[in-house]
Amino acid sequence: EAGVTQSPRYAVLQEGQAVSFWCDPISGHDTLYWYQQPRDQGPQLLVYFRDEAVIDNSQLPSDRFSAVRPKGTNSTLKIQSAKQGDTATYLCASSYGAEQFFGPGTRLTVL
Amino acid sequence: QQKVQQSPESLIVPEGGMASLNCTSSDRNVDYFWWYRQHSGKSPKMLMSIFSNGEKEEGRFTVHLNKASLHTSLHIRDSQPSDSALYLCAASLNYNQGKLIFGQGTKLSIKP
Numbered sequence: 001e002a003g004v005t006q007s008p009r010y011a012v013l014q015e016g017q018a019v020s021f022w023c024d025p026i027s028g029h030d031t032l033y034w035y036q037q038p039r040d041q042g043p044q045l046l047v048y049f050r051d052e053a054v055i056d057n058s059q060l061p062s063d064r065f066s067a068v069r070p071k072g073t074n075s076t077l078k079i080q081s082a083k084q085g086d087t088a089t090y091l092c093a094s095s096y097g098a099e100q101f102f103g104p105g106t107r108l109t110v111l
Numbered sequence: 112q113q114k115v116q117q118s119p120e121s122l123i124v125p126e127g128g129m130a131s132l133n134c135t136s137s138d139r140n141v142d143y144f145w146w147y148r149q150h151s152g153k154s155p156k157m158l159m160s161i162f163s164n165g166e167k168e169e170g171r172f173t174v175h176l177n178k179a180s181l182h183t184s185l186h187i188r189d190s191q192p193s194d195s196a197l198y199l200c201a202a203s204l205n206y207n208q209g210k211l212i213f214g215q216g217t218k219l220s221i222k223p
Contacts, residue, residue: 040218045211091154
């Protein structure tokens with residue numbers, strides 16, 4: 001069974017630039033999560049979907065971040081105008097039931 | 112505010128020794144605890160989960176939960192160098208609720 005896939009694996013931006021992250025969950029998993037993990041810290045949930053519906057986006061900085069999952073499968077997380085404080089690894093996870101399975105992450109550096 | 116606190120922040124254990132990691136939730140609504148392991152540069156992978164008071168053992172790993180104090184601990188016996196990793200504790204309101212609140216992690220190093 002293929003795992004959660006993410007792309008790109010790395011991104012380096014200047015402040016003010018935009019970037020998009022893409023996630024392909026495990027086939028059949030109805031729930032998809034985006035987490036932000038600063039270096040040497042635990043992941044922090046940004047947003048999660050069940051099928052195409054947003055269940056919780058309360059921790060998503062809505063002025064610059066957006067996330068969609070239009071067909072209930074793949075998902076895109078976008079940062080409109082990146083800041084140095086956005087430097088982190090962005091993890092996508094999926095689940096069908098309780099256990100969440102994580103992808104390899106996208107390591108973002110904002111200079 | 113941090114609702115899941117882990118201690119210690121870092122831990123060095125000799126190979127073959129016992130590693131003990133702690134985690135407490137300040138949110139009395141949580142009911143479920145999860146332990147994930149994250150090797151450097153890799154994604155977190157679930158080790159064990161626990162929902163009932165008491166103890167659960169899988170191989171070299173044992174998890175305890177005290178629901179009254181919302182405290183869980185992970186114990187690794189006969190530690191191996193491959194156990195060196197960031198150990199993450201997470202809590203959720205219910206089994207399928209989806210939203211995991213992670214602690215900041217404990218960085219475990221096993222010294223040969």
